[in-house]
Amino acid sequence: QSALTQPASVSGSPRQSITISCTGTSSDVGKYNFVSWYQHHPGKVPKIIIYEVDKRPSGVSDRFSGSKSGNTASLTISGLQAEDEADYFCYSYGGSDAFGVFGGGTKLTVL
Amino acid sequence: EVQLLESGGGLVPPGGSLRLSCAASGFTFSNYAMSWVRQAPGKGLEWVSGITGSGRDTYYAVSVKGRFTISRDNSKNTLYLQMNSLRAEDTAIYYCAKLVYRTYYDYWGQGTLVTVSS
Numbered sequence: 001q002s003a004l005t006q007p008a009s010v011s012g013s014p015r016q017s018i019t020i021s022c023t024g025t026s027s028d029v030g031k032y033n034f035v036s037w038y039q040h041h042p043g044k045v046p047k048i049i050i051y052e053v054d055k056r057p058s059g060v061s062d063r064f065s066g067s068k069s070g071n072t073a074s075l076t077i078s079g080l081q082a083e084d085e086a087d088y089f090c091y092s093y094g095g096s097d098a099f100g101v102f103g104g105g106t107k108l109t110v111l
Numbered sequence: 112e113v114q115l116l117e118s119g120g121g122l123v124p125p126g127g128s129l130r131l132s133c134a135a136s137g138f139t140f141s142n143y144a145m146s147w148v149r150q151a152p153g154k155g156l157e158w159v160s161g162i163t164g165s166g167r168d169t170y171y172a173v174s175v176k177g178r179f180t181i182s183r184d185n186s187k188n189t190l191y192l193q194m195n196s197l198r199a200e201d202t203a204i205y206y207c208a209k210l211v212y213r214t215y216y217d218y219w220g221q222g223t224l225v226t227v228s229s
Contacts, residue, residue: 105155
């Protein structure tokens with residue numbers, strides 16, 4: 001399986017909204033509603049923020065939302081805050097014969 | 112409280128071997144698939160290997176297949192990664208992570224650094 005495709009970087013100002021895309025194939029993102037998103041601050045443990053395309057774990061801000069269309073999933077962060085500055089990775093389930101695949105990661109800069 | 116604690120990382124020369132361990136607590140270990148995920152310096156997360164809860168089925172990234180072996184001891188609540196024929200490009204922080212129905216990771220360890228260099 002090839003890595004999912006994410007933009008290398010995105011940026012936004014405080015209180016703005018940004019969207020990060022995650023493009024896979026009809027064998028992963030397009031086939032299953034099992035896309036998850038992780039926030040990773042350097043030196044810290046990755047934290048899940050979205051699972052099953054659009055579900056938020058308990059304790060995750062509702063400023064984070066997920067969606068999917070075809071082979072592309074998206075993470076939207078609204079009302080950007082300084083603490084949102086981090087790396088964001090998507091992950092898709094790959095089917096019963098394989099484990100999943102990560103995206104290359106997107107560095108979010110809050111201007 | 113779920114805890115995952117990796118150990119076993121270090122400096123090893125090219126061609127060398129290393130065995131990573133991940134001690135799990137706070138959940139019924141044998142009920143969950145587990146993975147090793149790594150992050151090389153300046154790079155993104157890369158899935159390395161995965162294993163089902165029973166340990167019967169194992170999976171590997173192409174980049175490590177034939178060199179790495181994942182295993183688990185459910186009686187000791189411990190996940191392992193035996194890494195042989197190590198290369199410079201295997202240098203990374205290695206995380207163990209707990210899967211939910213093999214679809215997403217809900218808990219991660221702190222990671223252990225593996226450096227392959229002469």
